[in-house]
Amino acid sequence: MIRWTYAFIDRPAPDAKRAASFWSAVTMTRPSAPWGERGEFTTLSPEGADACLVTQAVGDQGGAHPDFAVEDMAAFTARAIRLGATAERSRPELTVLRSPGGQPFCVVPWRGQRTLPPVLTHPGGTTTRLDQLCLDVAPDAFGTEVAFWAELTGWDARPGDHREFHVLRPPLDLPVHLLIQRLDEPRPASAHLDLACSDLTAGRSLHERLGAEFLRDGDGWSVMRDPAGGIYCLTGRDPATGE
Numbered sequence: 001m002i003r004w005t006y007a008f009i010d011r012p013a014p015d016a017k018r019a020a021s022f023w024s025a026v027t028m029t030r031p032s033a034p035w036g037e038r039g040e041f042t043t044l045s046p047e048g049a050d051a052c053l054v055t056q057a058v059g060d061q062g063g064a065h066p067d068f069a070v071e072d073m074a075a076f077t078a079r080a081i082r083l084g085a086t087a088e089r090s091r092p093e094l095t096v097l098r099s100p101g102g103q104p105f106c107v108v109p110w111r112g113q114r115t116l117p118p119v120l121t122h123p124g125g126t127t128t129r130l131d132q133l134c135l136d137v138a139p140d141a142f143g144t145e146v147a148f149w150a151e152l153t154g155w156d157a158r159p160g161d162h163r164e165f166h167v168l169r170p171p172l173d174l175p176v177h178l179l180i181q182r183l184d185e186p187r188p189a190s191a192h193l194d195l196a197c198s199d200l201t202a203g204r205s206l207h208e209r210l211g212a213e214f215l216r217d218g219d220g221w222s223v224m225r226d227p228a229g230g231i232y233c234l235t236g237r238d239p240a241t242g243e
Contacts, residue, residue, distance in 0.1 A: 002076075002153060003110040004069035005176040007133050007193060009055045009062075015228035016040070016057035022227050023055060025210050026195075027130055028120050031055075050113035052175035053130065062230055064191040065103070066133050066176060068153075069110040077107050083148055100148050101141035102189035116175050119239045126202040129239040132194035134179040141189070142166075142182040149178060162219065169242070177242060192230070194221075196237040203234045 011019035020042040024031045029044035029051075040057040054067075070076040077095045081087060084100035095107040119129050137145045146166045150157035155168045160179065168178040179194065197203035204214055204222050211227040221235040237243060 001172075002068045002070055002170065002174065003172070004050070004052070004113040005170075005174045006052050006054060006067035006069070006108075007130065007176045008065050008067055008106075009053065009193065009230065010058045010064055011055060011062040011226075011228040011230055013040070013057040013059060016042070016055060019226060019228035019230065020044070020055040022211055023053065026128075026207065027053060027117070029053065029117075046117040049115040049117045050175075052113075052117060062228070064133055064193055064230075065105055066178065066191075067106040067108050069108050069113065071110050073107050073109055080107070080152055083151055084144070085148070085152075099135075099145060099189065101137050101145045103135050103137070103145070103191060116173060122202075122206055124202055126206060127198040127239045128195050128203060128234075129242075130193060130195045131175065131239070131242050132177045132179055132196070132235070132237075133191050134181050134194050134233065136181050136183055136187075136190045136192065138186040138189070139182055139184070140186065142180070145189075146180050149180060153178070193232040194235050195232070196239040196242055197234045198239055200234055200236050207234065 009023055020031050024044050027044055029046050032043040035041050042055045043051050044053040045051045080097055085097045088096045093109055098104055119127050121127050149168055153168060155170045157168050160167045164182040166180040200222050207224055213225040215223040215225055221233045224232055
């Protein structure tokens with residue numbers, strides 16, 4: 001069983017500090033000192049709650065990926081491989097895998113995390129929560145990816161309000177959920193962050209003031225680019241429920 005979830009915000013190494021600063025401001029979290037073998041990670045810790053966001057300096061253009069904290073890493077990893085995942089590397093407290101469609105994810109030990117970060121209230125009353133990773137998959141991989149992630153997580157899986165989306169929601173109160181999106185054209189698997197936002201117009205203005213760039217509006221969401229070049233979305237979901 002998945003006991004905790006993380007969203008890893010992967011950004012090019014030259015822009016990693018800028019990314020950590022921006023996402024710390026957006027989520028009202030405290031950035032840790034850099035850690036890891038090369039100082040590539042920065043944990044973003046909320047006040048009075050357990051951390052679920054980490055920025056990572058990477059050697060490519062970046063993106064995002066989920067980490068799943070579980071009680072039995074070996075059993076969960078073996079199950080993922082039986083379902084079609086590929087293990088890329090492993091050490092005692094981390095296993096890196098790829099889904100059948102190529103999306104990276106990691107398995108880590110659960111360390112008792114229980115307390116979710118709160119819904120954030122910004123000046124003017126707009127509320128937000130970074131609570132979702134959207135997995136962007138090619139059209140011919142969509143069905144396979146939906147089946148894989150639903151079976152691996154054991155979460156409730158259902159079609160979204162738009163035909164190109166499939167929603168996965170955990171039975172436990174976990175901080176980061178999954179959305180699977182079918183792209184219009186083939187391309188390598190990727191993922192981006194989604195923030196639930198009570199007011200898209202006010203949320204967009206807030207993020208622009210913090211250094212983001214507005215790209216375009218969709219049907220109930222706004223596509224943004226952070227100061228490190230990463231794409232993410234503000235979505236018109238209820239920050240308290242995620243619906």
